[in-house]
Amino acid sequence: MSINRPVLKYNGGKFLLAPWITSFFPEHDTFVDGFGGAANVLLRKPRSRAEYYFDLDREVTNFMQVLGRKETAIELIRRIRWTPYAREVFEMSVSNPLEDPIDRALQFCAKCWMNMGQNRSSSGSFRTHGNLDKSGGYIPARLWTDLSPYYQAATRLRGVVIENRSFLEVASGLDRPNTLFFLDPPYLGSVRGSGDLYTHEMKLAIEHENLLNLILSLNGMVIICGYPSDLYATKLESQGWRMVTKPTRDNKRRERIEALWLNPLVQRKLAERDREPGRSRILTQDEIDSLLWYG
The missing domain is CATH 3.40.50.150 (Vaccinia Virus protein VP39)
Structure with a gap:
């Protein structure tokens, strides 16, 4: 696959x-x-x-562990599906980190995809203009709705x-x-x-x-x-x-x-x-x- x-x-x-x-x-x-x-x-x-x-x-190892376990992967993907691409979601992922592994994985995923830069060591800023000018060659909000890579990765991470x-x-x-x-x-x-x-x-x-x-x-x-x-x-x-x-x-x-x-x-x-x-x-x-x- x-x-x-x-x-x-x-x-x-x-x-x-x-x-x-x-x-x-x-x-x-x-x-x-x-x-x-x-x-x-x-x-x-x-x-x-x-x-x-x-x-x-x-954070990244927690994300991979959640995605690599069937029960938690299903729930993580469900939450990604119903989480909007929104400034409030991004800001919460930065300012209010949660302890539940699935919540943390969702927040980390949002921080990665909604961040203006690729800097994981600081808070960054919400990515908005990429949705207008497709800077970087993609529209972030549209990619956020594509769940297929998570299913593919979850299967590949087994074992x-x-x-x-x-x-x-x-x-x-x-x-x-x-x-x-x-x-x-x-x-x-x-x-x-x-x-x-x-x-x-x-x-x-x-x-x-x-x-x-x-x-x-x-x-x-x-x-x-x-x-x-x-x-x-x-x-x-x-x-x-x-x-x-x-x-x-x-x-x-x-x-x-x-x-x-x-x-x-x-x-x-x-x-x-x-x-x-x-x-x-x-x-x-x-x-x-x-x-x-x-x-």
């Missing part, structure tokens, strides 16, 4: 990039989404034998372990050669900008160094997202990791270069896959650049 749009409007959601990202996923037994966020990559990939979703943000925990705490316990770790952490502040976009930020170089040191010690397959940086080049590419890139745009429509770093085990698995009869080969970065240059 394919999902036709994200369930959350979320910073760095990767919904449109997910097919490109998953094209670099080797065959694996266990899948770990270490910085799960809106779960767009997980939701758009084929199901693995075992799947794990982790995020430090209590996924969803936890409000740090990837750094759980990585070693899930580390196996047949485990694929997919990591999309908050990006390094020096390449992204100074604004806070997440409840739990990782703007400091030392935070990324700690993460990179951890993943360099793993035995499993690892793919990590980011913008190209000297830190990642020094820590990863010098250890045999391969960087692949794709032109894209950020949430302010500015041109960016999205990068994936593939650890040596991922590269070996992809090479083995590409040698199988009937398989199309993954192009090298030089070959990709050549195609882009010569059209």
Whole structure:
């Protein structure tokens, strides 16, 4: 079952990039989404034998847990259906957070879709003009009425372990050669900008160094997202990791270069896959650049 749009409007959601990202996923037994966020990559990939979703943000993990359980998912979708796209709904989601898990999930969903920006670390402002000029390429109030992604995501999330925990705490316990770790952490502040976009930020170089040191010690397959940086080049590419890139745009429509770093085990698995009869080969970065240059 394919999902036709994200369930959350979320910073760095990767919904449109997910097919490109998953094209670099080797065959694996266990899948770990270490910085799960809106779960767009997980939701758009084929199901693995075992799947794990982790995020430090209590609100987004609560939303995924509610959506991943049949009884609560049915009630959440019912409430979304009968909740208007309204300023009062948005303001209540910001100023009067509720404790009931389903209420909290509804409020978080409203905050994501009705927010002027994609900043989840502050209150933001109600999105109205997007309904007039379709800025961003969609009409928010109309999307709010489309319930199909919630049904699709609820079905896909069945069997996924969803936890409000740090990837750094759980990585070693899930580390196996047949485990694929997919990591999309908050990006390094020096390449992204100074604004806070997440409840739990990782703007400091030392935070990324700690993460990179951890993943360099793993035995499993690892793919990590980011913008190209000297830190990642020094820590990863010098250890045999391969960087692949794709032109894209950020949430302010500015041109960016999205990068994936593939650890040596991922590269070996992809090479083995590409040698199988009937398989199309993954192009090298030089070959990709050549195609882009010569059209």
